Amino acid sequence: MAAAAPAIIQAQEFLPPVIDRSAGADQASPAPSRPAQQSGTTPQSLEARVNKLERLLDNEALVDMLMRLDNLQSESQNLRGEIETLGHALDGIKQRQRDLYLDIDRRLRDIEVSLNQLKSSAPASSSAAPAASGGSAIAAPSVTMPGAAVPGSPASADPAAERDAYQKAFNLLKEGQYDKAIAAFQAFLSSYPKGDYTDNAQYWLGEANYVTRRFDSAKQEFLKVLNQHPDSSKVSDAMLKLGYTYYELGDWDAARQTLEDVGERFPNTTVSRLAENRLQKMRLEGR
Helix, strand or coil: CCCHHHHHHHHHHCCCCCCCCCHHHHHHCCCCCCCCCCCCCCHHHHHHHHHHHHHHHHHHHHHHHHHHHHHHHHHHHHHHHHHHHHHHHHHHHHHHHHHHHHHHHHHHHHHHHHHHHHHHHHHHHHCCCCECHHHCECCCCCCCCCCCCCCCCHHHCCHHHHHHHHHHHHHHHHCCCHHHHHHHHHHHHHHCCCCCCHHHHHHHHHHHHHHCCCHHHHHHHHHHHHHHCCCCCCHHHHHHHHHHHHHHHCCHHHHHHHHHHHHHHCCCCHHHHHHHHHHHHHHHHCC
């Protein structure tokens, strides 16, 4: 026994210490240390930064959408203005075309009446010189028929040529070849300044300039109809178109006065109704 005691003591030196795991021992043991959290790297702060970036992106997208909407509104307003301008121009073209066709119809009726009058007067003039008693003939008085040649008057030397020249210019106008029609009417007026169709040619020259929006030239041509051919059947139309021309030129006072004159001089006619329509339009526009 005495010999075994040193061996037991030596073995105890190599055994691990005994740890008491009771409740008291647990309280005495130190708590494990936690690593320190670095400022700004917490999940909460990262999420806040992400939310902030998302809000910024949302704001930029909203601003972009607002800018696009504003551009679309501006383009829509511009298109609306162009549509209104085109609609106004189209209405003017339709009105001018309607007036043109009405005038053509009136002109054709006037030609038919004139031809009928010429046919009825020709037999009467051919029998105007009865034979006198005793077999001697009495000379018939000289009668100049409308459109007949007059000595010293080159403008009426060839009525057929005058009529053909006028019809050629008029056909160009009906076909919409306005520049050629203007040149043809100018040539006609130069060749036949006192012809039977001069007043009509003067009016259609103004109309051709009006359709091509040469309003200054149109004004001068319509004024020539009024001043040089005051008894022409084209005076009422020339006055109406002169009022329209002043309107296009922006001369509101002259346009108003001319259109009112049309209503006073030619009441209860197509031109007076058209003049009143334009006056009503001017009132609505505040002109």
